[in-house]
Each structure stands twice: as structure tokens, then as C-alpha cells.
Amino acid sequence: MPEDLVRPDAMYKQLAARLAQAISEGEYEPGDLLPSETQLMERYGVSRPTVRSAVAELRSMGLAQSQHGRGTLVRSVALPATVIDRTVTRSGKRFTVGWEADEAEFPAVTRGHTTGVTAQLLDREEEAAFIVDRLLTDTTGTRTTHRVTIPFDVAHDVPELAKSPDTEPAAIYAALTAAGHTLTWTEYVTARSPLPDERAALRMPDTGPILVTYRVTLNGDDRPLILEELHTSAERAQLAFRVTAEKAPARRR
Amino acid sequence: MPEDLVRPDAMYKQLAARLAQAISEGEYEPGDLLPSETQLMERYGVSRPTVRSAVAELRSMGLAQSQHGRGTLVRSVALPATVIDRTVTRSGKRFTVGWEADEAEFPAVTRGHTTGVTAQLLDREEEAAFIVDRLLTDTTGTRTTHRVTIPFDVAHDVPELAKSPDTEPAAIYAALTAAGHTLTWTEYVTARSPLPDERAALRMPDTGPILVTYRVTLNGDDRPLILEELHTSAERAQLAFRVTAEKAPARRR
DNA sequence: TATCATTTGTTCGTATGTATC
């Protein structure tokens, strides 16, 4: 019989909640080792599987991280170090994006179609498009995947893009501007748990969430031109947006 | 001995990866029930704990959701329905924020201090401040917590804020503007797994990530005035930012 | 309405493998 954990509402959940509280109260500091599974068994009078379930909860909450053969570490809950600045700056015909990172590999260009979310955001159903995939690495080693989708009709109007769709976003903005477009962007941000291949691509050792952003480049008539998609580990990076007050109350969907 | 799962690299992970792939290939459609644990045991020749670990992986990936006594459902991977528009619009002396929601309760005003992240973003060490907490609910029932931190020195300069710190953000912007400030905002976005009390406050049944944003209101000299913090379930809501090209290349930290 | 089979949830015990120190 457990010592001071009452029955209903899963003991492993109670134990997890208690340990989580102890961590957030600073009883265990980041970098500390939690008591070993054996010690927790004895301390709370529960079996090993119960302790393991509780520790698994802590891991899934991002509060702890286990190391095989060593112990379970309390993780720091500090804000991610890398700031991905999502602002766009223009001086004359040149554009600069706020965050630059090296490409870990060459951009991969494929031909595909707009589907699902991509089709919806680009307002084009099943249209052929260039798809450019990049893997970016910043100075701290944080990895980010970046995908640009350029519909064929846009590339057709801007031959520069058709020739080399794998130019950097800032250069794409410049080419679109040179072609007579006045650009604005709308960016959607969400987060989710990574799929196995995403976690592998981003080299995420643990199972934290990833940040997902969709940036739609719009022309003066608010027609979508291209789509950029960014995936990065939320534990490694945060996004930064500069917001300024707008004048006209034109809003869409 | 397992039928066609080779040994090294945890069988439960292999099984999870296989089921995840089957889901993403559409073999199991959203809303479908996965085979029961007993069926999976027989199909793959593994024990029930192994099957349960694999299904737990699927849940933590957000691909499945179990229902006691019924089975395990395949979840839809669509984008969140609610869009939280983070733009700010100004017409004359009036400000409007892009996303409005009802307050589920009255705003709770407390007095506290800037600490940790709050202190860093407001560039004030351990300064006394008003803290205003709100719980917002939109028409779809999505809940969002909103915290405003107003340092005492700012409230002192703008008596309107000291009198009623629990005014809506748009009104705070107007008051700050009336006091002679020219406002811009910087917003930081990250995501993490919710702590137990956060999950409770947002009424999140499952264990997906939450989106966390910090919006810093800056005056013309880029000095931070107030801080807004938003928490919402990433499975229920996504954020939308409008990005426009800036002129001057002034950037900070 | 009540019962029953099915299904997931929880907990225990036990054994073995493997990384760390």
C-alpha cells in the first residue's frame, strides 16, 4: 500500500504531479539528478513500473531528461537561446531577412503540386509548383528546415524564378518587386509534436514540440504569390516578429 | 519472438513508427479506430505492454487519441481552426487588436514584481508591477490565458493605467499614445508542453503543446513599456502576423 | 433496465540488456 498517495486518480500521475511541483518550486534545480527509480520506489512505496510511468510523464512535460546509466536530469525551463527574427527589411531594391543561417546542404529543388494546406494558403488547387527544400544551421547548431513553394504561374511571370527557383528568399522578394509587385506577408504560426522523420531531420534528441510557420507572400491585391514553411525545435529556438500599427482596416479570412 | 520486427532499436518504437507511417499514408483515416491492443498483439507477436508503449508514442506524436472502453482513434492532422490575429490597427487615437474574445471571468489584478523572463524582456530588474490576468474564450470555445505586466514607473507616468490597469490592451495602447509615446511591438513566440495547471486552465484534454507569446510594447526609443503574455493550445489555435518591409536597418539584441 | 463482452487504464512482479561511472 502506498505511503501517502491515495488511491483514485492514477498513482503514477499523482507522483508525476508531485515531482513536477517539487521541480517548479526549485526543490530540484535544473541540472540536478532526480532520485533514482529505486529510491523513488522506496520513498513512495510504489513499484518500478509506476515510478517509470511517472518519470515518463515528467519527460513528456519537458521537465526532465533521462540519461541511460546515469540518472534523470531536471531540465532548465529557460527560454530558447536562438531567436529567429522574422522581420523583413528593405532598402531600395534590396531585401534583407532578419535571420540568416548557413545551409547545411545544397537546396533541393523538386517539382510538385499544391495540396492541402499549401493549396489553401496559396489559393491554388492542385497547381504545379517548384518546391525548394533547405536545411539551415545557425551558429549554435540549431537546425531548421525551410521549404519554398513557387507556383508555376508565378514563376512564368517572373522568369528569374523559373531559371533558378533556389535563390534565397530575400532575392525572391527582390525579383517579385522588380516584376512590379508590392509585397506584404502574412505568417501563421502553430506548434505540434514532430513526426519521426521531422525529428530526425532536425536532430532532436528529445521529444519536445516543433514550431511550424507558414509565410505567405502577397502582392498589392492580397493575392498569394509564394509560400515559405519553416520547421524548428521549439526547445532550441523562438520566433520574433516586429508588429507595427496599420492604418486601413482591410482584413481577410 | 516477434514476427517481422527485428531486434535492436526498441520494438515498441518500430511498431509506433510503422503505425505512424500507416496513418500518414492514409491506411487509417482520421476518425477510424486503430486495431485493438489485443489485435495488435496477435498481428505483430508482441506483448500487451509493448503494444501499449507503441500506442503511447502515437498519442505523444498527436496522431492518435485513446478512449477508455472504446478504442484508439486516429486524429486529424489539420491545421488549428482558430486563427489568433496578432496585428494592431490604428485609426486616429483608437487602436484595435486583430483578435477579440470574450472574457470568461473578470480580469484579476494583482501586484507583483518583474522576475526572470519578465524582467529581461521589460529591461527592469525586480521592479514592482501590476499584473493583470485574463481568461479569454472565443466563439469556438478555445481558451487562452492573457497576462499583462505594467511596471509601476509606467503606470506612474500614465495615471490612467494606475487607476484601472485592467483595461483592454487596445485601450492601454491608446493611453500610452496619448501620453506621448510612439508605439511599436516586438513579439516572441515559442512552444512547450504545458504544466499541469496550465493544461487545467486551458481545459486541454490531451497533452499537445501550447503556444507561448511575449509581446513587448516599445516606445519611440525602443524602451519597453509593458509586456503581454499569451498561452493557448497549439492544437486549437494558430497565430497570424502581418509582416511589412521596414526601412531603417535598426536592430537590437 | 440490466447484463455482458470488448477495450483501454492501472498496477504489480520479474527478467534481461546496456550505458555510465
Add this chain to the structure above:
DNA sequence: CGATACATACGAACAAATGAT
């Protein structure tokens, strides 16, 4: 090398929710 600690896997039992009979 040995002790410790986490990782994986099996078996077993009962509880609790669900849906159909």
C-alpha cells in the same frame, strides 16, 4: 571489473468505461 541506473520486454490481474444485447 563491478555496482548502479535506466531501457526494454514479458506475464498477470483487476478496474473502469463503452456499446450492444
